[in-house]
Amino acid sequence: MKKAFPIFALLTLVLLSYALYEALVAAPTEQTMGEVQRIFYYHVPSAWTAFLLFLVNFVASIVYLLNRSDKADILALVTAEVGVVFCTVVLVTGPIWARPVWGIWWTWDLRLTLTLVLWLIYVSYLVLRRFSSGSQTPLMAAVLAVFGALDVPLVYFSIWYFRTQHPSPVIGRGGSLDPRMTRVLLINWAAFLCLALLVCWSRYRLERLKREVEETQALEALLEPKGVR
Amino acid sequence: MKDSKAAHQGAPFVAVENLTKQFGRFAALRGVSATFDGGRLHAILGDNGAGKTTLLRTLAGLIQPTRGTVTVLGSTDIRAVCDQLGYMAHPSLLYDEMSGMENLRYFARLYGIQDDERCAKAISAVKLDPELTRPVGQYSQGMRQRMSLARALIHDPKILLLDEPFSNVDIGSAREMVRLLESMRAAGKTIFVVTHQASLLDGAADEFVWMQAGQIVGRTRQLQPVEVR
Amino acid sequence: MSSLPAISTATLTKDLRLEWRSKDAINSMLFFALLVVVIFSFSFNPTAEESRQIAGGLVWVAFLFAAVVALNQTWARELRNQVLDAYRVSPAPANALFVAKAVGNFVFVSILEALMTPLFIVFYTLRALGPAWQLIPVAMLGTWALVVNGTFFAAMSIRTRSREIMLPLLLFPISIPALLSMVEGTSAILTGEASAKFWIVLLAVYDLVFTSVSLLLFESVLNAE
Numbered sequence: 018m019k020k021a022f023p024i025f026a027l028l029t030l031v032l033l034s035y036a037l038y039e040a041l042v043a044a045p046t047e048q049t050m051g052e053v054q055r056i057f058y059y060h061v062p063s064a065w066t067a068f069l070l071f072l073v074n075f076v077a078s079i080v081y082l083l084n085r086s087d088k089a090d091i092l093a094l095v096t097a098e099v100g101v102v103f104c105t106v107v108l109v110t111g112p113i114w115a116r117p118v119w120g121i122w123w124t125w126d127l128r129l130t131l132t133l134v135l136w137l138i139y140v141s142y143l144v145l146r147r148f149s150s151g152s153q154t155p156l157m158a159a160v161l162a163v164f165g166a167l168d169v170p171l172v173y174f175s176i177w178y179f180r181t182q183h184p185s186p187v188i189g190r191g192g193s194l195d196p197r198m199t200r201v202l203l204i205n206w207a208a209f210l211c212l213a214l215l216v217c218w219s220r221y222r223l224e225r226l227k228r229e230v231e232e233t234q235a236l237e238a239l240l241e242p243k244g245v246r
Numbered sequence: 247m248k249d250s251k252a253a254h255q256g257a258p259f260v261a262v263e264n265l266t267k268q269f270g271r272f273a274a275l276r277g278v279s280a281t282f283d284g285g286r287l288h289a290i291l292g293d294n295g296a297g298k299t300t301l302l303r304t305l306a307g308l309i310q311p312t313r314g315t316v317t318v319l320g321s322t323d324i325r326a327v328c329d330q331l332g333y334m335a336h337p338s339l340l341y342d343e344m345s346g347m348e349n350l351r352y353f354a355r356l357y358g359i360q361d362d363e364r365c366a367k368a369i370s371a372v373k374l375d376p377e378l379t380r381p382v383g384q385y386s387q388g389m390r391q392r393m394s395l396a397r398a399l400i401h402d403p404k405i406l407l408l409d410e411p412f413s414n415v416d417i418g419s420a421r422e423m424v425r426l427l428e429s430m431r432a433a434g435k436t437i438f439v440v441t442h443q444a445s446l447l448d449g450a451a452d453e454f455v456w457m458q459a460g461q462i463v464g465r466t467r468q469l470q471p472v473e474v475r
Numbered sequence: 476m477s478s479l480p481a482i483s484t485a486t487l488t489k490d491l492r493l494e495w496r497s498k499d500a501i502n503s504m505l506f507f508a509l510l511v512v513v514i515f516s517f518s519f520n521p522t523a524e525e526s527r528q529i530a531g532g533l534v535w536v537a538f539l540f541a542a543v544v545a546l547n548q549t550w551a552r553e554l555r556n557q558v559l560d561a562y563r564v565s566p567a568p569a570n571a572l573f574v575a576k577a578v579g580n581f582v583f584v585s586i587l588e589a590l591m592t593p594l595f596i597v598f599y600t601l602r603a604l605g606p607a608w609q610l611i612p613v614a615m616l617g618t619w620a621l622v623v624n625g626t627f628f629a630a631m632s633i634r635t636r637s638r639e640i641m642l643p644l645l646l647f648p649i650s651i652p653a654l655l656s657m658v659e660g661t662s663a664i665l666t667g668e669a670s671a672k673f674w675i676v677l678l679a680v681y682d683l684v685f686t687s688v689s690l691l692l693f694e695s696v697l698n699a700e
Contacts, residue, residue: 137648149635153699157631160692168649171681175652178673235273306564309700329566339561343496355485356565
């Protein structure tokens, strides 16, 4: 187990470098958008990774509510943290891509708006974790995660209908991708997933150690003679 | 009362086993194990932070232990026997803006009691006037403590859990409170009193339980011996 | 022994009586909403046609902010003297408390809306071009959407540090679909350009989902320690 982590870290590094080469050099240049389209290989895999992490957060939160397992709580915490990071990447790369291509930084497009709302929900989740005290944090967080996850379909439908009423400039992301592009996209997604897993893994280990230390400290603090109080 | 004691013969009246409670970085209880007999007045003594209040709140079902079990009247699920528990905290647990009778009428409803007579009787039992229309916020501390005791007694529980019932009251009111407790014990109730004014219970309590650093460090029939620790 | 409706009614009666005596929540909420209306009137000075377009947004944002003021008061009374503990040690079901608090907040916010709506109509010379009766389901479902989650999150935020700030941080992101439905539904009715039916249905679904999940999870939040 101790060796597995550095080996996996090395593999991730190799895969990421390969994915970088594929995205920047090997993939064909898009005809109308040009080189800037290559940001697509970061934007889309980040989004998929973030959504997957939020899904894991939802499942882990439900598991926590059912059996109050400390492990499920830590898993929910780390997937929310890493998910917010990937979600931020989506929200930053989106405008960078949109500006040269559509001439606008931001559009209230369905997917972009949904990502923004998700980001808001999970940032509020992390804020709650930070501000609630002690032993009740896991429960509060798990409850909020359930609320947040149930909100997602409602957000989706509300924005979808909102868009049909207020049409924005049609943004063609449809059409079929060049098979070479699909390949590069999938390689990049695999690399991003490995990176997410790696970060979650190390964060998970760190959090477990932190809690063990805290528990030991709590017991020791009680044994110390009371000086100032 | 005697019948109920017989029903629980064999199983201890109140028992805790290996009770541990951790609040974040602070452990309030560290593996407390003890059994308590019915029909007695148990005084729980110790310094601030010794875990007295946490133990009492765990018995009341207000705190879920981190580890260990609590058994009350043969049940490990305190929710199931909560109508046999009367809890009085350091704060009054009363609405300051309502009169004593209005307060009791509301809390009686929570126990499914619709009978105003019983509320009036509970108030008279603690030597207060049920006709008093003044809001509880304008009571003296001694009166408020007694009203608080009336609230804990409204459903005629077998077990009374009292947290600092003598604090911030003048010596006369405190003595009055002790007399009330003695008469209730004589009526067959089991009483737990957390206090740092042990001398008030000298002669009244059947047992003194000394706590220190989240553990029970001694149990005596008399007040004197363990004072020097 | 102790039934949910009976205890809810007793708690609601108690809360209304206490509110009647102190008038804490309703006064601060009313004054706050009045301030918002006046400030909005200064900031936006539209013609009648334009105001129809933006009124839905203005009205609901004003109500949302005012509702937060009331929601923050919901549990304040139960924390004073730790009265909540007296409820928690009793056999009364946790959901009875939640229902009473949510209905109480619904009453407060509805009173606020009934009093503030005429002001909006006067300041913005509003007149609905669509079917005005549909404003009633939009308002009722929308208000319930705000108070059911607001009551729940207020119960969570009292357990945190800086509790007053915490409530909007939790409530607003989750409320986005409800808020969008209220605003768009109201605008659709006022302008008469589109149907508000979709938004009413969405609000009903939102209410159903979050009322159920609140009732499912409230007990664990109440007993968290």
